[in-house]
Amino acid sequence: MTHAEHIPSGPPASLDQARQLAAALLSERGEASGALIARQLQQTMRVLDADGRHGFQRYLASAFQPDAAALQDAATRYLADSTAAAAAALADAADPPRQEVLRRMNMAPGGTASLIAMRSEIAGRLGSEPELKLLDADLKHLFVSWFNRGFLELRRIDWQSPAAVLEKLIAYEAVHEIKGWDDLRRRLAPDRRCFAFFHPALPGEPLIFVEVALVQGLATAVPPLLVQDADQDSAGLRAAHADTAIFYSISNCQDGLRGVSFGNFLIKQVVEELQTEFPQLKRFSTLSPIPGFRRWLVQQPQSGGNEVAMLRELDREGWWHDAATCETWRPVLMRLCAQYLTRSPASGNRVDPVVRFHLGNGARLERINWLGNTADRAMAESFGIMVNYLYDHDSIERNHEAFARVGEIVRSPQVDALL
Amino acid sequence: MTHAEHIPSGPPASLDQARQLAAALLSERGEASGALIARQLQQTMRVLDADGRHGFQRYLASAFQPDAAALQDAATRYLADSTAAAAAALADAADPPRQEVLRRMNMAPGGTASLIAMRSEIAGRLGSEPELKLLDADLKHLFVSWFNRGFLELRRIDWQSPAAVLEKLIAYEAVHEIKGWDDLRRRLAPDRRCFAFFHPALPGEPLIFVEVALVQGLATAVPPLLVQDADQDSAGLRAAHADTAIFYSISNCQDGLRGVSFGNFLIKQVVEELQTEFPQLKRFSTLSPIPGFRRWLVQQPQSGGNEVAMLRELDREGWWHDAATCETWRPVLMRLCAQYLTRSPASGNRVDPVVRFHLGNGARLERINWLGNTADRAMAESFGIMVNYLYDHDSIERNHEAFARVGEIVRSPQVDALL
Amino acid sequence: MTHAEHIPSGPPASLDQARQLAAALLSERGEASGALIARQLQQTMRVLDADGRHGFQRYLASAFQPDAAALQDAATRYLADSTAAAAAALADAADPPRQEVLRRMNMAPGGTASLIAMRSEIAGRLGSEPELKLLDADLKHLFVSWFNRGFLELRRIDWQSPAAVLEKLIAYEAVHEIKGWDDLRRRLAPDRRCFAFFHPALPGEPLIFVEVALVQGLATAVPPLLVQDADQDSAGLRAAHADTAIFYSISNCQDGLRGVSFGNFLIKQVVEELQTEFPQLKRFSTLSPIPGFRRWLVQQPQSGGNEVAMLRELDREGWWHDAATCETWRPVLMRLCAQYLTRSPASGNRVDPVVRFHLGNGARLERINWLGNTADRAMAESFGIMVNYLYDHDSIERNHEAFARVGEIVRSPQVDALL
Amino acid sequence: MTHAEHIPSGPPASLDQARQLAAALLSERGEASGALIARQLQQTMRVLDADGRHGFQRYLASAFQPDAAALQDAATRYLADSTAAAAAALADAADPPRQEVLRRMNMAPGGTASLIAMRSEIAGRLGSEPELKLLDADLKHLFVSWFNRGFLELRRIDWQSPAAVLEKLIAYEAVHEIKGWDDLRRRLAPDRRCFAFFHPALPGEPLIFVEVALVQGLATAVPPLLVQDADQDSAGLRAAHADTAIFYSISNCQDGLRGVSFGNFLIKQVVEELQTEFPQLKRFSTLSPIPGFRRWLVQQPQSGGNEVAMLRELDREGWWHDAATCETWRPVLMRLCAQYLTRSPASGNRVDPVVRFHLGNGARLERINWLGNTADRAMAESFGIMVNYLYDHDSIERNHEAFARVGEIVRSPQVDALL
Ligand SMILES: [Mg+2]
Ligand SMILES: [Mg+2]
Known part of the structure; x- marks a missing residue:
């Protein structure tokens, strides 16, 4: 059912009103x-249904173009004489009024949240409605x-935080x-x-938030980190x-902010906070999943019947409970996983x-852990294998550059030994 | 004396370091x-002296240009086919790396404050060093x-605010x-x-801050508003x-934010706050200076010896203490002031x-007050005459449009009567 | 098993230390x-086990008596001449050092909490160890x-409160x-x-906390108040x-503070808060249990076979699902309940x-509700009958005095009609 | 003019009302x-004038006596059998209703402040109206x-504190x-x-508040501590x-709380705070006045003309600017001062x-400083001599006991050398 069929008599009053208010925002009145x-406008948007919001998003994406004559003029001038000033004038002329209308929408209480919600909502339609991409890019x-x-x-x-934050x-x-x-x-817990x-x-x-476990030695498996233990005092002692601080989970919360990167900053500032609170910490590492391993593995041209047989066996529910199966395939899978992880982007x-x-943040590939996580998703993605990435303050910049410039997968000798 | 003369042996180490760090911010390392x-970089900037800061500002203004080839390409494409997508691609190519480097400088604690200080510092040199204008515009x-x-x-x-805020x-x-x-x-006071x-x-x-007096009737002169009165209880009763709420002073605090407008928003939100706290308030008005009146008046081709004589007399220190002088010139000056204030920009x-x-905010010119302020500056600027601008909720948009579209100086009958 | 049997070799080191520290608190060192x-002392108490705490409580209860000679002297003087000054001197001499040692224990961080915990702990032993009553009374x-x-x-x-508070x-x-x-x-919810x-x-x-439901009309049954309803917006509309505001639950949280009354103050201030937030509220009432009704009823000399039969029938699980049973016994039970509730203390x-x-707070008995609560405890206590007590600002003092002076059970005509 | 002359027709309505409300507080209604x-009552007290407050204070002091019969009975019982329980019953009977009425007055917002103000106000009349002493003691x-x-x-x-606190x-x-x-x-400053x-x-x-200077070495004179120095950065470096931390001023703020001791606790907790913030601090000392030295000195039977002459010379304004005078009298005065300070209370x-x-807090007399403060009051009190008292964590308890038990004035060898 198309939008037109649904509301045959044209856009409902509130969509019309939203458009007029958006236009007014950029007019004299808006000043x-x-x-x-x-x-x-904020209130009007709140009463729009999904179709109305869709219509309003298309309006925003298309109605606020830069002045074509002025932009052509600035482009022509820049081509004639490519000075810094001409470039700046061109940037000015090209700056889309869409951004200005979005900035003004942001002035209302709750404006930022509603712009983020808008970007989240259009995410799924960018493929089918490419004109929304301009709105997406401006947001x-x-x-x-x-x-x-x-x-x-x-x-x-922590447990002193408002329930309204915790439920998030x-x-x-x-x-x-x-x-x-x-x-x-x-x-x-403490x-x-x-x-x-x-x-x-x-x-x-x-x-975005990150969950950290304070442990002794490198944690190589998830279950001990998630196990319930009500005793606050012994948890305090453990801390x-x-x-070692294990970053075992990092989650983005706002789909509308995808592509705005927070993770790198978060990990590094949390390392600083932890180092201040616990000066005795010697190691900062993640315990991370390998989302693409199985997908990659099944797409490999299989070298022999061996691996075909392996993949068939590892499709069985609960195979990891069988010691013999584990013993047989562990060395194969660990080697293949090390290969997968260390392939050069170059x-x-x-x-x-x-x-x-x-590695883009400057960590190094520290350790590959057999059956580090037997939860369904981890089994499906990577046969339960998990990875530690080590954040070592003194080598972060070097690691980052090695990865960024020549695609080097910086890794520990332990990982090398698997190859 | 040029920078080169002053430090003949080239830029000092810290300026050099600041430049390298700024460049690094945009590099792989920066990611x-x-x-x-x-x-x-923030710490390095803190130890730069005035020359060093100047050198760094020139560096920022000149070193981070958009990629000329890419920008020329985008300009050419847009001229060939002026689609919305081509305009967006052009805007992207034109977006100056200067802005990106400034955004990354802002990531440091205290970054925003130091960028504001930078814009404040370059303000005085924009005339003599036009290349700084690009940095100014980006900031x-x-x-x-x-x-x-x-x-x-x-x-x-209020008096519960930190002393560190109050001294500002x-x-x-x-x-x-x-x-x-x-x-x-x-x-x-209350x-x-x-x-x-x-x-x-x-x-x-x-x-930016605004000072408001809660009074009975339209306040037409400044001294009663500033008079000392220690009695908190009677002040509470007066409130x-x-x-009537008189906005008798509005001051911008951050020179580096000049051109970023806050005043209109501030006045309007304060009107709302006051209306909520004091529902009985019926009138919101300013008591404002007329900075350009005397300058304008002395530049007028004088119609007769009369005004020349007046201007000579009003140059005398303390003329306003003389009742006869006041009586003579008051009607003339008030009429001239009304003329000055109501000249159409059209x-x-x-x-x-x-x-x-x-008037750009939608207020109207309500009243012109003889000797509304006898402080030195007000006497020098406008012979002590002060003005009330009235913010009337129901006519703000209408007033604004009349002023913005046709340059109408919306005013009260009282002002008209002076003309 | 006595304490002595349990630890035959005398009190453990930490109990001994606690005693010495308590004594030191009242000494020169303490000043x-x-x-x-x-x-x-606070730290020492934390490592005491139950026996150690018990020993320390007995020590506190017995070791810090007023100076007998001084008190006898003051008592004698007062008997000789009962002036106000002699009374004050006697009060001074009688003020037990136990209270002073407790006040000094309170100086430590966490001191108040640990004194409250102490009073909670001795509550169960006051009957068997009357000497602890002095400590209890001083606390x-x-x-x-x-x-x-x-x-x-x-x-x-509310939902913005810390989880650590909410779990309480x-x-x-x-x-x-x-x-x-x-x-x-x-x-x-809203x-x-x-x-x-x-x-x-x-x-x-x-x-202590109170839970209030904002409803239309007097709520006469519990289940509608506790029903789950996730819709925040419609809850906001209902508010x-x-x-009517229904106080449907009021709970003391600190057993160690028993006998320190908060409930009356809480209800009355909450009425004020609600009246300010919702000026349209016209009625403030509880929906309350009747803990003693069944106990009283079964102790009554039964007038005839009728009530014996009733009590037997009402012992059956789920009797209230049977309409005929309800119809038969409802009038009888409601009348008996009204009798129970309105018996004069006089x-x-x-x-x-x-x-x-x-009624001690000045509320009146407003309504008796058949099957107001079918939860197990309410069925067991009062056959599911619940009561509304009405807090009416204008009659609170009058109601209180009628109850306090002559034991009048102030009630509505509706209740009277049941009798 | 007596109270009676001033208001011949009896107490004004508001005093009467205050009395009735105070009585009501203890009645049924009060519950x-x-x-x-x-x-x-709080509101009524606010409108009382000085006479009214006086009348109300007298009422509070006299109207709420313990029940004489009950108290006599409890006293008699205690004398007959002086058990702990009888002592507790006697304490109960002696607990004056005055205290209960004051506790209930405290329930109002602002109640604590108004009780403190009341105690402050009656301070000056305790001599002439001994009956107020009972009220004073209860407060x-x-x-x-x-x-x-x-x-x-x-x-x-600090400078971030509200101006309303700073002005205090x-x-x-x-x-x-x-x-x-x-x-x-x-x-x-920093x-x-x-x-x-x-x-x-x-x-x-x-x-109560204490002012501390962070310095190098023991500060022996006040002026360097009070000198203006606007440079925040160098102050930060000095910190x-x-x-050494010098406690150079400690002031009680609430006259109504006189006799409730805070100073000892304050100094000791501030020592802990400073030690945490500045682990390098090695010495915690006061720089203190000697309020009673001159008064004591002039009351001494003078051993010879010498001291008479000295006292005459030291009466001259500005004598301390004269090097010869200083040279002459310094050894004499310093010795006398050391004698004054070290006299045993025993x-x-x-x-x-x-x-x-x-010394009651456990400090020791560390150093006597010639012309440590030439401000008027210090010159008048102690010829400008100032004293350092040293708070040394490890000897605080020992010092305190030596002073408290045997009146030993614990002091440094430096002070001994002056004797
Ligand atoms: Mg931009
Ligand atoms: Mg007491």
Whole structure:
């Protein structure tokens, strides 16, 4: 059913009103009464249904183009004489009024949240309606500027945090599902830390959060990190004796902010916070999934019947409970996994997104862990194998450059030994 | 003396380091360790002397140009086919790397404050070093986006505010000098209100503030508003019985944010706050100076010896203490002032900046007050004449449009009667 | 098993140390270093086991008696000449050093909480160890003074409250069990209010809290108040249209503060808060249990076979699902219940504690509700009958005095009609 | 003029009303509506004039006596059998209803502040109206309990503190007058610290505050500590390099809390705070006045003409500017001062109150400083001589006991050398 069939008599009153208010925002009226009009528009948008919002998004994407004559003029001048001033004049002429109308919409209370919701909503239609891409790009341009690291606030989240914030952790946790409030409480125990970035315009809304376990030695498997343990005092003791911080989960919360990167900043500031609170910590590492391993493996031209047989066996539910199966395939899978993780992007390989993220941040591939996580998703993605990425302060820049410039997958001798 | 003469042996180490760090911010390293580099740059900038800062500003203004080939290409494509997509691609190519480097500088703690200080510092050199204008424009572009109304917080300032904030009122008050803490206290008494906008990245720094007196009837002169009166209880009573709010002073605090407009938003939100706290208020008006009146008057071709004589007499110190002088010239001056204030911009006249601000906000010219302020500056600017601009909720949009479209100086019958 | 049998070789080191520290608190050392010693004692107490705590409590109860000679002297003087000054001197001499040692123990961080825990712990032994009653009375005397209404802070509890506070609601709710976080969330929805008293020395610890439902008309049954309803918007609408606030649960949280009354103050301040937030509220009423009805009824000499039969039938599980049974016994039970509730204390009757509380606060008995609550406890206590007590601002003092002076059970005509 | 002459026709309506409300507070009505009546009483007291307040204070002091029959009975029983239970019953009977009425007055918002103001007001009349002493003692008894160390909050005061708090420092500074806001700012500079105790019931009211200078070596004179120095950065450096904290001023703020001791606790907790913030601090000392030295000296039977001559010379204005005079009298005065300060209380001497305070806290007499303060008051009190008292963590308890038990004036060898 198309929009036209649904509402045959044209756009409903509120969509019409939203359009008029958006136009007014950029007009003379908008200069005198911008904040007021932005508020009215905000209220009008709130009563739009999905079709109305869709219509309004298309309107925003198409109605606020730069002045073509002026832009052509500036382009011509720049081509005639490519000075810095001409470039600046051209940038000025090209700056889309779409961005200005979005900036003015942001003036209303709740404006930022509603722009983020808009970008989230159009995400699914970018393929079928390419004209929305301009709106998407403008929103992203503004969000990159507004959600600059300098405007973010790192806050610890613990059992003293408002329930309204905590329930968002439960909702947004993307890596290891939080199974209700008791599970959440364990993740906020004295030997755990959770930190999130917040933005002043979205007061109770975490943008991204990371969960950290304070342990002794490198944690190589997930279950011990998630196990319930109600004893606060012994958890406090464990924290006091920990030498390693394990970042075992990092989750983005706002789909509308996709492409605005927070993760790198978050990990690095949390390392600093933890080092201050626990000077005895010696090691900062993740325990991370390998989302692309199985997909890659099944797409490989299989060298022999051996691997075909293996893949068939590993399709069986609960194969990992069988010691013989494990013994047989573990060395094969571990080697293949090490190969997968260390393929150089320079050779045109698609690097696993988690590798790309952490090595791009300057971490190194530290350890590959057999059956590090037997939860369904991890079994499906990577046969339960998990990876530690190590954040070592002194080699972060070097690692990053090696990865970024020549595509080197910086790794420990332990990983090399698997190859 | 040029910079080169002053430090013949080339830029000092810290300027060099600042340049390298700024370049690094945009490089690969900047992606892995942007926040860290931004912090180092921040520290390096702090030790630069005036020459070093100047050199760094010139570097920022010139070193981060858009890629000329790419921009020429995008310009050519747009001229060939002026689609929305081509316009967006052109805007992208034109977006100056200068802005990106400034955005990354902002990631450091204190980054926003130091960018504002930079723009303040280059203000005086824009005339002699036009290349700095590009840096100035980029800073302004970012500030307009970052200091969006949606990110500002209105806060009441009173005697419970931190001394560190209050001393800034004393420092920044631009209209009626605050003569120390006792004077300040009076301006924060129960029959006064002071509101300011703050930005989360500048926690203790008011951006703009307005001082309001709660009175009965339209206040037509400044001295009664500034008179000392220690009695808190009677001030509370006056507030309870006030029917009029007089905005008698509005001051911008951050020179580096010039051109980013806050005043209109501030006045309108403060009207709302006051209406909520004091539902009995019936009138919201300013009591404002006329900075350009005398300058305009002395430049007029004088119609006769009369006005020449008047101007000579009004040059005498303290002329306003003489009743006869006042009686003679008051009608002449009041008529001339009404003429000055009501000249239409449509006829090519330069409208007084205060008229332009308030009528641009949708206020109307309500009353012209003889000897409304006998402080030195007011006597020098406008022979002590002061003006009330009335903010009437129901006519704000109409007034604004009349002024903005046809240059009509909306005014009360009282003002008309003077013409 | 006595304490001596259990640890034959005398008190363990830490009990001994606790005693010495308590003694030191009252000594010279205590004057110079009271806060320090109090902290040491606090730490020592934390490692005592139950026997050690018991021993320490007995020590506190017995070791700090007033100086007998001085007290005898003061008593003698007062008997000789009963002036106000002699009375004051006698009060001084009688003031037990136990209270002073407890006051000094309170100086340590966490001191107040640990004294409250101590009183909670000795509660069960007051019968068998009457000497502990002196300690209990001194603790209560101090708590009454420290938890004076003037030092309590009323705070609204909602979904923005810290989880650490919210979980205490779940733990302490004494009337209608909160079944986990979803149930709790419903009780904090926009058409509900929850308020608690807090004391500055127990920052995250509610002392008492009340749950309120905003409804239309007098709520006569519990289930509709507890039903889950996730829709926040319609809950907000219900709140806006409510004319009645139902106090459906009030729970004390600190057993160690028993006998220190908060409930009366809480209800009355919450009425004020609600009246301010919702000026349209016309009625403030409880929906309360009748804990003593069945117990009283079964103890009555039964007038005939009728009631014996009734009691037998009402012992059957789920009798209230049978319409005929209900029809038969409802009038009988309702009449008996009205009789139970309205018995005058003047005639030596033991008034139901809930009646005593609310009528003592000045409420009146408004309505008796058949099957107002079919939860197990309510069925067991009162055959599911519930009561509304009405708090009517204008008659509170009159009602209170009628009840307090002559034992009148102030009630509505509706209740009278049942008799 | 007596009260009776002033208002011949009996107490004014509001005094009468205050009495009735106070009586009502203890009645039945008080139990149902105590908080309400306390608020009404609070409002009534606010409109009483000085005579009315006086009348009300006398009423409070006399009208709420313990029940004589009950108290006589309890006294008789105790004399017959002096058990612990009988002592407790006697204490109960002796507990004056005055205290209960004061506790109930405290339930109103602002109640604590108004009781403190009441005690402050009656201070001057205790001599002439001994019956007020009972009220004074009851207020003090309650304040000692309510202002228990466990309920106080230590807060740092700095330039971020509200002006409303800072102006109280200016008002209350009792040792070295603060000459306006610039002087205050210097005392809050980065190489200074100011801490105060606050009580939750008096939110913006410091109870006592201490001013500390962070310096190198023992500060032996006041002027360098008070000198203006606007440079925040160098002050920060000085703090970082300080090895000594000098407590150069400690002031009680609430006259109504006299006799409730805070100073000892304050100094000791501030020592802990400073040690945490500046681990490099090695020495904590006061720089203190000697209020009683001159008074004592002039009362001594002069051994010879020598001292008579000295006292005459030292009466001359500005004698200390004369090097010869200083050279002559310095050894004599310093020896006499050392004698004054070290006289043992055991021999019946009246110990200087500042000595008593600091040695009672466990400090030792460290150093006597010639011309440590040439401000008028210090010259008048002690010829400008000042004293350092040293707080050394390891000897505090020993020092205290030596002073408290045998009146030993614990002192440094340096002081001994002067004797
Ligand atoms: Mg831009
Ligand atoms: Mg007492």
